[in-house]
Amino acid sequence: MNDKIIRRVLIFGAVAILGIVAVQSYWGISTWNINEEEFHQKASQALFNVAKDMAKLSGATLPPREVIKQRTNNYYLVNVEYEINSISLEASLHKELEAIGLNIPFEYAVYDCYTDEMQYMAYCTDRPVDKANLELGNLPKDNQNESNYYFGVKFPTRAGYLFNKIQLFLFLTLILFITVAFFGYAMSVILRQKRLSDMQKDFINNMTHEFKTPISTIKISADVFLNNPDVRQNERLLRYAGIIKEQNLRLNHQVEKVLQLAKVEGDNFELKKESLDLTEVLLPILESTKLRVEDVNGKLDYSIPEHAIMIRADKFHLTNILHNLLDNAIKYCCEYPQIRVELTEEKGRAHLTIADQGVGIKKEHLPHIFDKFYRVPTGDVHNVKGFGLGLFYVKNICDAHQWKLQLESENGKGTQVSIRIPVG
Structure with missing residues (x-):
């Protein structure tokens, strides 16, 4: 494999890998953003339904605007105009989140206007979770909120939920990394073999060139022997001299063949048409x-x-x-x-x-x-x-x-x- 082919393989391979990585990255970011948007819409809809159900039970109405307010990517505040019953609130949260297909643990707190603090209520989940790895209880109040009645809901496992939604993408990304690693390894092997092949080729070419001088010397010596009158009169010596010349010609033919092939395989080979x-x-x-x-x-x-x-x-x-x-x-x-x-x-x-x-x-x-x-x-x-x-x-x-x-x-x-x- 010559240098041009290896260079093309490296360039095309690198371009292909970069293209695949770019597409994979775009797909990953787009998938994550879509899942984030879907989560936000489901959470907002579920919390709005909770607020509406609670208002209906209390015979009250909802605020005209900003019922749902997202403080962070996993923390929501819900404004209402009625006193909140924590037991009814938790039951309604379970019901609405399950109804919308958002089966995810949550924690909630209710704002206490008398103490001007968020009163932490509970962490709710239907499956065992290692709480040591979760940041719980951090449900701050809204300092810019003028309402006396609101509650906060936080989803501590939101990131894990989103990662579970892109498991296929993560699996394909792993395969991509393995492919890139294999491509890099294959290229290193090819380059190493090319280096060894070049060293071998250089050695053979140099050795072959070195053969030319002794071959020429042997040819001249054989011609001298064959033309010597004493040798020509001695049948045995004449036969040996003829063998020397014949084998010398054969060796020279093989050396020329190797040199011709080296020229053909060279990067600067040009035909003289x-x-x-x-x-x-x-x-x-x-x-x-x-x-x-x-x-x-x-x-x-x-x-x-x-x-x-x-x-x-x-x-x-x-x-x-x-x-x-x-x-x-x-x-x-x-x-x-x-x-x-x-x-x-x-x-x-x-x-x-x-x-x-x-x-x-x-x-x-x-x-x-x-x-x-x-x-x-x-x-x-x-x-x-x-x-x-x-x-x-x-x-x-x-x-x-x-x-x-x-x-x-x-x-x-x-x-x-x-x-x-x-x-x-």
């Missing part, structure tokens, strides 16, 4: 490959149009992927390589097909065939060497050119690779 004749590029590669195939008693047939097929491509990487595909066709043969290469032009696209009659690939391995370092188990074939980078490189180069790459294979019957390239 130019106008190319695909037939002109392909023909010498096929001719040299045909000699290699015939050396091992194989056969390579190809069909290429005589006219030019012009494409826009990076010649260096195009040549590399063609060599890679043909090398695979040779390596993964059953006994002798049988390869067919066909180039056609149709509907503004060049269609290049490389087919072999080799060992093929089992169906379960096909989804991973272009993965980095992935190598298909070859059963009884043990002479196939490599790092699992060839097809990964081919896929990346085709993607960089925006070419369509397709691989079809059947176990024991061979593999066919097709590349569709825009002409122009």
